[in-house]
Amino acid sequence: MTSRPGSASLKRASEEVQRRDAVEREWLGATAQGRPTFAEAELLDRQGIPSCHVWQVPSREVPRHLSAASALRRWQAGACAMCSARPERLLVDHCHRTGLIRGLLCTSCNTAEGLQSAPSFVAYRERPPAVMLGVEEMYGSPWGEVIAPSDASPEERAERNAAHVDAAEAVFASVVPKFRNA
Known part of the structure; x- marks a missing residue:
């Protein structure tokens, strides 16, 4: 065997x-x-x-x-x-x-x-x-990124927040259709 x-x-x-x-x-x-x-x-x-x-x-x-x-x-x-x-x-x-x-x-x-x-x-x-x-x-964030301390510059915060929004939208865009088709 x-x-x-x-x-x-x-x-x-x-x-x-x-x-x-x-x-x-x-x-x-x-x-x-x-x-x-x-x-x-x-x-x-x-x-x-x-x-x-x-x-x-x-x-x-x-x-x-x-x-x-x-x-x-x-x-x-x-x-x-x-x-x-x-x-x-x-x-x-x-x-x-x-x-x-x-x-x-x-x-x-x-x-x-x-x-x-x-x-x-x-x-x-x-x-x-x-x-x-x-x-x-x-x-860290759910996307593997380490969250910067709150003393980060406003530009760094805005860039980080935009990246998180983009990542969240990408995740939801791939998940939502699966629930609609279920």
Whole structure:
């Protein structure tokens, strides 16, 4: 009996995925257990403490195969770093001055973060999840471009925004017909 072409490659890839999963499980350990509920996070907020500041931080370094954003996704395990809510999706929060990813927030907290000077948001900005894990990554656009810090010139911002609009229009132009024909 002959094996299918590529079956050895598929087996190696599957083994690598299993190896990485085991490394991540060992790295995370029980860090997601005992986290505050949304209601408990509200009490923390009143004391000026973001939810993530009471989470257990993995004692080992982040596995080398994980990007900072992936490490945050694994560690936060679907919970907002500010309020511990578990929405369907979390947004990547980043510093507009440095361009660095800080953590993952629910839509409400991400919106409030930019407008709030409450003690819990100040504490979050001073020690965000990325700092807690010891990771650093620039925030990037969905098209692979690194977003420039907010101190970019108006010309650079206009050029970047135009490129994003063009890219978005190209994506939607290719996707919309597929839904119309479905």
